Amino acid sequence: MSMEKIVSLCKQCGFLFQSSEIYGGLQGFWDYGPLGVELKRNVKESWWRDMVTCHDDMSTLDGAPSPYSMEGLDCTIIMHPQVWKCSGHYDLFHDYMVDCKETKKRYRHDQLNGRWVSAKGKTAFVTAPAGDDEVELIKKRAMKYFNVRAKNIDDLVYDGDPVCLTEIQDLAEVLGPDAKTIGTLTEPREFNLMFKTYVGALSGEEGAAFLRPETAQGIFVNFKNVLDSTRHKLPLGIAQIGKSFRNEITPRNFTFRSREFEQMEIEFFCHPDESQKWYQFWRDRRMAWYHEMGIPEDRLILREHTPDELAHYSIGTADLEYAFPFMAAGEFGELEGISHRGDFDLRSHIEGKLDEKSNPLELQLDEHGKPKWKGSGKNLGYRDELTGEKYIPHVIEPSAGADRATLAFLCEAYTEDEQPDENGNMQKRVVMKFHPRLAPIKAAVFPLVKKDGMPEVAKEIYLNLKKQFKVFYDEKGAIGRRYRRQDEAGTPYCITVDGQTLEDQTVTIRDRDTLEQQRVNIDELREIIQCRIDA
RNA sequence: GCGGGUGUAGCUCAGUGGCUAGAGCGUCACGUUGCCAACGUGAAUGUCGUCGGUUCGAAUCCGAUCACCCGCUCCA
Incomplete structure (x- = not known):
């Protein structure tokens, strides 16, 4: 199935448009059209209903170690800047980069070291990637640049020890790590993966804030509030749906990697001893959810991260990946990540940013031996009222992309088949086979022809x-065309008023996928449609 | 960020310097029509992605720029 056809249908039928299209569009931003907004709302509502509102906190679900509670939350997009420092996003998403105009390579500004070298009357600041071998690398680079042979190595005159490139103001005499000539590096540019804004009237750095790059942190910082206001015991899940923003360098593949996107996240808090079982539970539960919503088993895989991909505190991370049409054959794109995060997040918001590389986890310190980023100092731990045990809960995080899920459902629904026309000739048909729960329009109502009182009856049913x-009402054109139009929109049921309706108060209800029609009483329509959607 | 491709009506596309920019599909109106993209008649729809240049004349040639697609790179 080609992606072009899906993109084309999305525009034509009103699922997705490029943002600000009349001004030429804006890379990485997309708008949902009339059908798209209904589809995405249904995706989010199905997730919210299945995970939160319809959650059964009395019984033990299949595969779960015990019953658990579930609550929702809706946090702000802009949060206290310290949140992102303690979460690690500030460090991770806040790099200065220099580009080499000659080799087109890009380097982290703070990860290049170099030293001043002179020979043959010339001087250059020779750089190399920071590391144990940097002195040797700089020597080799300098020999090549100054064209000095090994026997004349003493011609190279060093001025001082290697220092970081950040110490150098003027890059005109800097030799890039792979360049042949000096002065090829651009001025350092900030590659901030977080969108920056300013809070308050002052636009100075003291007012700087960020649009959230994930919804999770709002849940962590409210963990205590939710516990205190609901009187829940652990295990407890807290869910949130909301927009997040990442200034991706390369937005690509339709809405798959967007700069503004919506997440559906759960942070599940539990006792450390049970966290592994809960991790297993959430992996299986989330996988099953996509299957229920119509993604077939062979197009959705669960990929466990290998040990070297895992942060050491994590027991596991698994990606649920879908075979998007724009991926190469046999490759999959991430829909949702389920991670075991240990107590990393809560502890970071208590004590301060922890060093992910330490084991056991320790506070990350700055060059003066003080905490690099201070935490809140608040007690976010949990005390079990029955046993008196105090602990910092472990967290399982199923984090899904609402736009990615919507895109997967769009791709999965797109079907071309052949159906006979009125003369019995096979005609190509495009049909969006959405699960009825996700379908933007649940039913369309048609008068068979636009006369004999049929439109009046049909309009009454519609209202x-x-x-x-x-629901959607249509009386224009031939009945076959109206059916096909609804097929393209993915409407699962079409209700047609015909001559017989006027005599016995029955209508036909047509199934999108089988084209079969069933004659039913008008009075029963609401119940029948509801039953079929829930089935 | 780099390289390649693309950009003309709602959609798919034709149009390689010259008359008022076209086709198919779709859309709308009227008529006809009794169950799967029907038919007839009529109609609307374009700053030819944007900006600039060359030229008597540019959708067409040149430059820049924006967006999308593919491959790298980056990110995770």
Whole structure:
């Protein structure tokens, strides 16, 4: 299935448009059209209903170690800047880079070291990637640049020990790590993966804040509030749906990697001894959810991260990946990540930013031996009322992309088949086979022809169904064309008023996938449609 | 960020310097029509991605720029 056809249908039918299209578009931003917004709302609502509102906290679900509670939350997009420092996003997403105009390579500004070298009357600041072998690398680079042979090595005159490139103001005499001539490095440019803004009237750095790059941190910083206000015991899951922002360098593949996107996240807090079982539970539960929503087993894989991909405190991370049409054959794109995060996040917000590389986890210190980023100092731990045990809960994080899920459902729904026309000739048909729960329009109502009182009856049915479902009325053109139009929109049911309706108050209800029609009473329509959607 | 490709009607595309920029599909109106993209008649729709240049004349040639697609790179 080609991605072009899906992108084309999305625009034509009103699922997705490029943001600000009339001004030429903006890379990495997309708008949902009339059908798209209904689809995405249904994706989010299905997730919220299945994970939160319809959660059964009395019984033990299949595969779960015990019953658990579930609550929702809706936090702000802009949060206290210290949140991102303690979470690690500030360090991770806040790099200065220099580009080499000659070799087109890009380097982290703070990861290049170099020293001043003179020979044959010339001087240059010779650089190399920071590391144990940097002195040797700088020597080799200098020999090549100054064209000095090994026997004349003493011609090279060093001025001082290697220092970081950040110490050098003027880059005109700097030799890039792979360049042949000096002065090829651009001025350092900030590659901030977080969008920056300013809070308050002052636009100075003291007012600087960031648009959240993930929704998770809002849950961590509210963990205590939720516990205190609900009187829940652990295990407890807290769910949130909301926009996040990442200034991706290369947005690509339609909405798959966007700069503004929506996440559906759960932070699940539990006792450390049970965390592994809960990790297993959430992996299986989330996998099953996509299957229920219509993603077939062979197009969705669960990929366990290898040990070297894992942070050491994590027991595991698994990606649920879908076979998107834009991926190469046999490759998959991430829909959701389920990670075991240990107590890293809560402890970081208590004590300060922890060093992910330390084992056991220790506070990350700056060059003066003080905490690099101070935490809140608040007690975010948990005390079990029954046993009296105090501990910092471990966290399992199923983090899904709402836009990625929506895109996967769009790709999965797109189907071309052949159906006979009125003369029995096979005609190509494009049909979006959404799960009825996800379909933007649940039913369309048609008069068979635009006369004999049929439109009046059909409109009455339409208005009645509209109280419960998103429905569509159409009386224009031939009946076959109207059916096909609804097939493209993914409407699962079409209700047609015909001559017989006027005599016995029955209509036909047509199934999108099988084309079969069933004659039913008008009174039963609401119930029948609801039953079929829930089935 | 680099390299390649693309950009003309709502969609798919034709149009290689010259008359008022075209086709198919779709859309709309009227008529006809009794169950799967029907038919007839009529109609609307374009700053030819944007900006600039060359030229008597540019959708067409040149430059820049924006967006999308592919491959790298980067990120995770």
